Amino acid sequence: MSSPSLTRFVRSSLEELKQNGLFNQIDALQGGNGPTIRIKDRSLINLSSNNYLGLASDERLIAAAEKALRQYGVGAGxxxxxxxxxxxxxxxxxxxxxxxxTESAIAYQSGFNCNMAAISAVMDAGDAILSDELNHASIIDGCRLSKAKVIRYKHSDMEELERVARAARESGQYAKIMVITDGVFSMDGDIAKLPEIVAIAERYDLITYVDDAHGSGVLGEGAGTVKHFGLSDRVDFQIGTLSKAIGVVGGYVAGKQELIEWLKARSRPFLFSTATPPAIAAACVAALDILMDSTELQARLWRNAEYFRQGLEQLGFRTGHTETPIIPCIIGEEKQTQRFSRELLAEGVYAKAIVFPTVPKGLGRIRNMPTAAHTTAMLDEALAVYGKVKKRIGLE
Structure with missing residues (x-):
């Protein structure tokens, strides 16, 4: 029998989410996560996947995983x-x-694990972390776990970053100070101002930490945001995920050899979690080989992204300040945003609503993720549906 107090809490909380248009319905796919997906026996154009390069179903990755499965078994043990x-x-x-x-790298079971592991292994009480206000939830949780003083600065505001960096350094309170930023911000698609961030870090002796989950495989000929700006030798921590452009699952930290040795000795998710299944690791190796051998998939991704963004803007939609294949279609009010997503689904386009608390109230959006695997015909069909739904619900 459940605790009555727990039952009351869960029921009232779920009802509040539903009343405010914040309840998220989880859909099960009948097959792989590609440019089209199948849900409840319907084929849908998929614009919600992080599978940027279409590698999640690539036969080369599947073959590598199958070979490793036979050699090593299912789990690491x-x-x-x-x-x-x-x-x-x-x-x-x-x-x-x-x-x-970089000199070295360490692999983890997820990108979320990377931020929980790396931040708390280096930063502690008596230290300070300067964090962009729009950083990913895993960064926020990693900062909390570290017990360091967290000082948020306005999103990509370099004047404020310099001000808080100077104040933190001149206060003499902190043994170490770190600046943390996403490389590409996942809700708006804008790119961090890494050259300015690195310059400020070097002036005030800040540790630099870039979470490049949405930049790796996409920017810098695939190597990410840090490479895009030519800063590979000036950033201390490069964090990445293996679950987006790489198409598999996992995460990693890349940096100096000594730093990686320290993380292997002291980062708790590495020390206390079973290793990544070998078949997963092998598929990731195959994906990296593809990315380092050719930029064809990245070129196709960027062509599709630009095509779809221009199409949305021609239909009168706001796409914000995106600079990447993350293309938000900003609707506004939460319930209307949820309704727009449902109407898209009814017309055969799967594009999920993103609402508070993931984004600020009143800035609900449909986040579109065109990939290298989409055809122009698919994108044209999706744009036609966007125009139809906009007219149907009377969106200005």
């Missing part, structure tokens, strides 16, 4: 520091370091 490290894990980390142009 232990944490990395006991006997869960297999040769394929070392191969993955060496390849990640080459991919990110």
């Amino acid at each position: 232990a944490v990395r520091t006991i006997n869960g490290t297999m040769e394929i894990h070392g191969e993955l980390e060496a390849k990640l370091a080459r991919f990110k142009q």
